[in-house]
Amino acid sequence: MIYYYIVLFITQILHSIVGFGSTSIGIPFLSLALGAERSVLLLSTAGALLSLLIAITQRKDILYRELFIIILTIFPFMPIGFLLFSRLRPYDAILRLIMGTVVCLVASRELWRRMVKNNHKDPPKGAVYTALGVGAILEGMISMGAALINFYALSRMKDKRNFRATMVAVWVFTNTVSTLFRAFILKAYSPPIWMGILYAIPLIFLAFFVGNKLHHKIPNERFANVVYMIQLVSGVISIGGGVMLLL
Numbered sequence: 001m002i003y004y005y006i007v008l009f010i011t012q013i014l015h016s017i018v019g020f021g022s023t024s025i026g027i028p029f030l031s032l033a034l035g036a037e038r039s040v041l042l043l044s045t046a047g048a049l050l051s052l053l054i055a056i057t058q059r060k061d062i063l064y065r066e067l068f069i070i071i072l073t074i075f076p077f078m079p080i081g082f083l084l085f086s087r088l089r090p091y092d093a094i095l096r097l098i099m100g101t102v103v104c105l106v107a108s109r110e111l112w113r114r115m116v117k118n119n120h121k122d123p124p125k126g127a128v129y130t131a132l133g134v135g136a137i138l139e140g141m142i143s144m145g146a147a148l149i150n151f152y153a154l155s156r157m158k159d160k161r162n163f164r165a166t167m168v169a170v171w172v173f174t175n176t177v178s179t180l181f182r183a184f185i186l187k188a189y190s191p192p193i194w195m196g197i198l199y200a201i202p203l204i205f206l207a208f209f210v211g212n213k214l215h216h217k218i219p220n221e222r223f224a225n226v227v228y229m230i231q232l233v234s235g236v237i238s239i240g241g242g243v244m245l246l247l
Contacts, residue, residue: 001196003033004042009203011043012050016211017218018227019054019164020146020171022047024103024234028096028241036092036245041188045197048175050204051168054212061165066156070170073129074136074149078174081137081145082181093245099138100238103147106131107232110151114225122155139174146171147231160223164215 011026023043030039055062088095113119122128128151135148150167157163182188218226 012207013211016208017215019167024146028237041193044175046200051171053208054168058165061161063162063166067166067169071173077136093242096238097242100235103235107228110228128152128155154224160220
């Protein structure tokens with residue numbers, strides 16, 4: 001479990017900096033040691049706790065209109081994700097390969113557009129709303145829909161403080177719903193899983209402190225680039241994790 005706490009601490013720092021990443025980056029790494037299902041249970045619940053901590057302490061920066069729009073949009077799609085997860089659990093590796101490829105394509109395109117072509121216009125509305133719906137399904141399936149949901153959110157929120165505070169409030173909602181589904185419908189949680197989450201709480205607080213300090217050091221105009229860089233890394237890691245699981 002030492003490996004779990006190392007992965008958790010590093011990814012929770014990233015989550016505290018940009019408002020996501022603890023599951024999309026941590027799950028592929030942790031899956032290699034603990035398996036995909038245990039990794040989702042451990043990291044998604046820990047991510048919900050960190051998101052709640054950030055949302056409470058940074059509540060003045062939450063854009064509630066955008067928060068409600070995102071939640072009301074993704075909520076109808078989450079049950080589809082739960083249903084698909086229950087049917088496709090044996091194909092987790094393939095799902096991660098597909099997810100990682102999609103995230104890499106989206107992140108690479110945005111980084112190229114922003115950093116090479118110096119084009120900071122918002123993407124087409126059809127693309128961002130499609131990403132929001134697909135991201136909601138993936139969030140319900142494997143708690144890794146953040147990259148696509150963020151694609152929408154970055155087009156709506158330009159200030160890094162608003163983005164982080166609003167998006168962690170979204171993850172509080174999605175991870176809580178996912179946790180309740182896995183706990184009461186799938187009966188997936190066991191005493192060792194709950195103990196692992198309990199022992200991680202001090203690390204969650206420490207990661208919040210470190211990540212919050214680093215968050216304030218990122219210039220606002222470069223924040224979107226940092227988000228897409230982290231998403232690109234998460235996509236590569238997801239592909240690597242999927243390949244390792246297949247092997």
